[in-house]
Amino acid sequence: MSFSAPRIAENGQSGGDAVLTVSQLNRRVAQLLEDGVPRLWVAGEVSNFTRAASGHWYFSIKDEAAAVRAVMFRGRAQAVGFIPEVGGRYEFRVQVSLYEPRGDYQVQVESMRQAGRGDLHEAFLRLRDRLTQEGLIDPARRRPLPVLPKAVGVVTSLSAAALRDVLSVMARRAPHVRVVIYPAQVQGRDAAPQLCAALDRAAARAEVDTLLLVRGGGSLEDLWSFNDEALARRIASCPIPVISGVGHETDFTIADFVADLRAPTPTAAAELCCEERGRLAGRLQAACDLFARGQQRRLEHVAIRLDRACAQLVSPVQRLQLRRQRLEFAARLLQAGLDRLLQERRRRPAMAMDRLTIGLDGLLQHCHRRLEAPLAALGALDPHRVLGRGYALVRRADGAIVKNALDLKIHEPIEIEFGQGRAQAEVTRTDVLL
Known part of the structure; x- marks a missing residue:
């Protein structure tokens, strides 16, 4: 594999071989690895395993002579179904890449399976994907567990150590809760049908509030009955909430995905199904x-x-x-009020007369003051006062006042009124004053 660099220098001038930054170099190498090496399966042993808070897995894949760094991002890690053990041998489907910040060669793991069990693991993944598409593994489908169950059912083998663990925990933590056992094989060819039948009996009898489906640890083949499709559908359709406690903490089965709650162990399943009596008593x-x-x-x-x-x-x-x-x-208050009322009634006529007299005096004075000015004006206009200053008033025989001398005729009789008395006269001449 090779690539040709542009014939452009970093300063933009054309010339000899291009000068790349380290970032540009690592990016080109990463592209070459991703384009040149197809996705492939690698077998090896897990070492330096770290599960980050983000959910990503960081580890190394090694054999007797070499090792390579590996990363498995959270979304793909959640789909594995188990947690790898340090020193365990697995098969990994990887994409070769380069971690550009450090220039480290690494692989991105897309899926993994236990070494030598590829067929079983592939069947496990296919069934899980199909049930996921149908919604049976949807967390929203899971039902809440009863807070105070009166009876708990256990689906397991009568000879299983898991049954003894569950009974011991229930006797210690919740002796007040009745335990009903629905026996079934938990390993072998007949295990899955018997487990289905035990769930059917529990659902038909409807005598418990919660069901525990438990089994101790074992190999993938030992636990394979709990990856049965018919059993998975029975668990999903069971009218009683189911807690799955199969194997150890690192073991995952299809039953764990479809149950209403997964417990890491049978003991944990017994602890999760009900509260401790001491805590309830408290x-x-x-x-x-x-x-x-x-x-x-x-x-x-x-x-x-x-x-x-x-x-x-x-x-x-x-x-x-x-x-x-x-x-x-x-x-006493009423009598005092009546006395005051009578006294007030007695004083009221005199007080009214006084107010009337005062009012009439004031009215007369007001009227007198209002008449003074008109009387003075009338007195000023009184013709007798004018006559008293030497003037005379001339009237005709019919009493009409003469205002213009030219209105009189010669020999017409007239009457002259003075300030004191009257006189009769006759017109002998009329003149006009210029």
Whole structure:
């Protein structure tokens, strides 16, 4: 494999061989590895295994003579179905790549399986993918477990160590919970049908609140009955919530994916199915104490109200005396009010007369003041006052006042009014004043 670099220098000038940065070099090498090496299967032993907080797996794949760094990202790691053990031999489907920041050659693991068990693992993955597409492995489908179950069913072999572990845990933690055993083989050709039949019996009898499907650890072949498709569908359709506790913590089966809850071990399944009696007793005692304190506060509050009510109680005699005193006081107030009303009624005519007299005097004075100005104006216009200053008033015989001398005729009789008295005259001549 080879590649040709552009004939352009870093400064943009054309010339000799191009000068690449380290980042450019690593990017080209990574591209060559990804394009030149197809995805392939690699067998090796796991070492330096680390599971990061992000969910990614970092480890090395090695054999007797060499090792290569490997990374498996969270999404692909979750689909494996088990956690690899350090020193365990597995087969890995990888994409060769380069970690550019450090220039380290590595492989990205897309899937893995236990060495020598490729066919079983492929069957496991196919069934899991099919059930996932049907929604049977959807976490939203899982049902909540009863908080206080009255009875718990155990589906396992009567001779299994897992049954003894479950019974020991239940006797220690929850002796008040009844345990019902539904026996079935947990290994071999007939195990899966018997497990299905045991689940069917438990569902038909409907005598327990939770079912534990348990078995101890073993090889992939030993646990293969719990990867049976019919069993998986029975678990998913069971009307009773199912807890799967198969194998050890690193073992994963199809039953774990379709159950309502996966427990890492049979012992853990027994611990998860119900709360410990001591803890329940503690919660009950705490609730009783809280109730008792509430009742005590209620009684104290009622006692205080009773004391206050008793303090307000009076005898019938005292009550009558109190009412008599209130009645007498009200009578005195009423009599005083009547007396004031009568006195006010007696004073009211005199007070009205005084107010009327004062009002008439004021009205007369006001009228007098209003007449003074018109009277003065009338007096100024009185013709007799003018006549008193030497003027005279001429009238014709019919009494009409003469204003213009030319209106008179010669020998016409006239009457002349002076400031003091009148005189009769006759017109002898009329002149016009210029």
